[in-house]
Amino acid sequence: MNRNFSSSKTFFSIIFLIFGALLILGISSDWIVEWLWLDDLGYEQVFWTIRTTQVLLFIGALIVALAYVLPNMNALAKRFATMNFGNSPLSQLNLHLISTKKIRTVFLGIGAVFSLFFSLAFFMRWDTYLKFHWDEVFGQLDPIFGNDIGFYMFRLPFIELIQNSLTSLVFFVTIITIILYVYSGAISIRSKNNISLPDKVKKQIGLNLGLWFLLLSWGYYLERYNLLYNASGTVYGANYVDINVKLPVLWIVCILCLILALLSFYQLYKNRLKWLLTAAVSTLLIGGIGLNVLPGLVQSFTVNPSELQLETPYIENSIEQTRKAYALDKMKVQPYSAQPAEEMTWETIDKNEETIENIRLWDPRLLIQTYRQLQEIRLYYQFYNVDVDRYHTNEGYLQMMVAARELSEEMPEQSDTWVNRRLQYTHGYGMVMSPVAQEGSQGDPRMVIKDIPPTSEIDLQVEEPALYFGEHNSDYKIVDTDIRELDYPRGDKNVYTNYQGSTGVSINSLFEQLLFSWQFGDINILLTDYINQDSKILYWKRIEERVKRIAPFLRLADDPYLVLNEGKLYWIQDAYTTSPDYPYSAPFNNEYNYIRNSVKVVVDAYNGTTNFYVSDEDDPVLDVYRDIFPGMFQSLDEMPGGLRSHLRYPIHMFEAQMDKYNKYHMTDPQVFYNNEDLWTRPNETYGGRSIKMEPYYVLTKLPGQEELQYLLISPLTPNNRDNMIGWMAANSDFPNYGEVSVFELPKDRLILGPAQIEARIDQDTEISRQLALWDQRGSRVIRGNLMIIPIEDSFIYVEPVFLIAEGVDIPQLQRVIATSGEKIAMQPTLWQSIEALHGKRSQRIAAPSDTAAAAVPPVNVPADASNTELSQLRGLWEEANDAMQDGNWSLFGEKMNEIEELLNSEQ
Secondary structure (H helix, E strand, C coil): CHHHHHHHHHHHHHHHHHHHHHHHHHHHHHHHHHHHHHHHHCCHHHHHHHHHHHHHHHHHHHHHHHHHHHHHHHHHHHHHHCCCCCCCHHHHHCHHHCCHHHHHHHHHHHHHHHHHHHHHHHHHCHHHHHHHHCCCCCCCECCCCCCEHHHHHHHHHHHHHHHHHHHHHHHHHHHHHHHHHHHHCCCEEEECCEEECCHHHHHHHHHHHHHHHHHHHHHHHHHHHHHHHCCCCCCCCCCHHHHHHHHHHHHHHHHHHHHHHHHHHHCCCCCCHHHHHHHHHHHHHHHHHHHHHHHHHHHHHHHHHHHHHHHHHHHHHHHHHHHHHCCHHHCEEEECCCECHHHCCHHHHHHCHHHHHCCCCCCHHHHHHHHHHHHCCCCCEECCCCEEEEEEECCEEEEEEEEECEECCCCCHHHCCHHHHHHHCCCEECEEEEECCCECHHHCECCCEECCCCEECCCCCCCECEECCECCCCCCEEECCCCCEEEEEECCEEEEECCCCCCCEECCCHHHHHHHHHHHCCCHHHHCCCCCCCCEEECCCEHHHHHHHHCCCCECCCCCEEEEECCEEEEEEEEEEEECCCCCCCCECCCECEEEEEEEEEEECCCCCEEEEECCCCCHHHHHHHHHCCCCEEEHHHCCHHHHCCCCCCHHHHHHHHHHHHHHCCCCHHHHHHCCCCEECCEEEECCEEEECCCEEEEECCCCCCCCEEEEEEEEEECCCCCCCEEEEEECCCCCCCCEEEEECCCCCCCCCHHHHHHHHHHCHHHHHHHHHHHCCCEEEEECCCEEEEECCEEEEEEEEEEEECCCCCCEEEEEEEECCCCEEEECCHHHHHHHHHCCCCCCCCCCCCCCCCCCCCCCCCCCCCHHHHHHHHHHHHHHHHHHHHCCHHHHHHHHHHHHHHHHHHC
């Protein structure tokens, strides 16, 4: 028996050593690979700050846990080693056959495992500690306790982590101790008034219970602050019942738990178990009734009959705090008259020609198919999505659709070898760009940048088209090896290159090859002969993963988008600081209740360098991280001007603000309480089903402005209604970047919303007949995004119609529907549809090539014209001349038509 036990012990020791070695190797290799990568990018400080904090937290928590757990386990071991178990359940385990040393080892081992789990909670919450250590002041106080908001955002979460972790540890150790003592017979319950237990056992349990009650008292004290996050009341946050019932009860229970702790410690000197039990039952009854029963009774009999009156101060708190947390209080609110579009003149249309020329007709969900069919060119390239951006070109300020031609995640079967996947096919190549409203031939988009190598029809050139870093294909690549990399195909041959970027981790030593072979589970890294002294390995190449690994404390919600600047390609990624701990602020999607788009991340698509720029200097949460990681974040002024011109107000931030504004624009407590003016995002029809309308980017002029602005906008409708009640716009152009405006529409008349416009289009017999006819001829009709475009003080509604031929997945722009609400037109082009709505456009007169002042042609005035008629003709002639001098050819044409009509009336 001893020989078998010894063999088993040896076997389990070997298994334990192997497992431990593999665990250490796995952790250390991950950290080494991460350190090498961050060091290469210049963010070594991030690695050491985070990992050092984790190690110190783990060690500190482990020391505290072991200092508490091991004495308890040691006491248990001693008791078990010397105890006669008699007829207790543990007597069947034959523990008397095991030596005292082995029993002690087992118990201490169990205690060590408990301590490890306790320490891991702190190891994983390094971010919580760092914010606690480097906390910032918000300069705003919560309305109930008068604490700075920074206390809740930075300090309270770590304090609660300590309290919850210690309470759980002490509770489980105490319960296990009591259970084992009961099962061993050390504690015997002979009757309800006669509990027998040795003095040392009584002291051990008394100390544990006292410590546990102390921690519970601390927990109830902290629980007061959690009333500010109550989601079950009239509004989010503390309400009347919370403050007037639950808060006093929490104070009472907090004090009672403190008394219980003192009574538990008192057991060390006197046996007053009845006192302890009586106090515990009283605390349980008071807490149970006071926190679970009494609030409901007060709510039913006191609050509900006068709810608005009693809850008004708390509704005001929730409105104020939520508006601050989502920056709704900084929005500009103004009226928008929404004049009937039928009254729009050609003068207004011509004045806003740039806006109309930039109305997005191409739907990204369909355009991606066109790009894939016409521009992927080779099987190993792929377009994954289409972004929307704007560019200043020699053809004007244009909104563009942009897509990156990335390396496919799947190689063609005949090319799918390790050398090809890892060494030769290393990067994507180039991009496609097309204006949002322009057509090429056969209803295809006009591609102003296309093909391989990239060719351009405008003054934007792609000088460095290689994309080693992108949205997809995160597999590692080894570059600058003895195998030349495929750069791009040219006819039947290929052009090859070597990576010349500065980033990439060296892989020329045996240790590095062993390390990465282990890390990526690929022995070929170690066996290949193609790696030389200059070789580098590129990994974590996907933009979101790259940014997340450098800055794991930032939230990424939007896809990165591709930007062409000075011939090079870059990715811009929006990053957010968020928190679920802003008091009284209603959460968004149950994820967070505070958000700022404080960081813009720029990644070089060729080189992989990653830079973080501060886009919100007033964000206290980011200020904490700037203190933690000094030098990591750069001022936005340091971003190249060409890249700054491509920054966009992010969609996720806009949606979060819109979601909250739809309710929290109601600042009057009574209106808010009754939900009298609740708004929502409108619905639109796409693919035969009703979906929520997505915000969209437009180039237009805000009311009262003369300059074209790049805006992210969305219509808004009343809840459970389809008419439009307002629209929200966020500016993306400097110096007005980040300004969010809300335009409220008149409530005394109907302004059609997206769903109503879609219904009117469906009800138009001519359009329905034409679309049905196309659907029956081997083609599929898809109506794209409905765009509601503000033009001065009116709206124009535009919806493209696409045809997809059977067997050919290339959508073609076949028609454009335009409507003013009353009239509907469907024509081959947008301008033709506008002319169908507003009549034929006045004949434009070409501007003279000479820049000298031109003169209005002479007018043959009838000899018998009266003085009044002569005066009218002279005035019209002068207005026409002024229009010509100003280059306003539309107005010039109108005045000449008026002169002609006046002359004809005299004849």
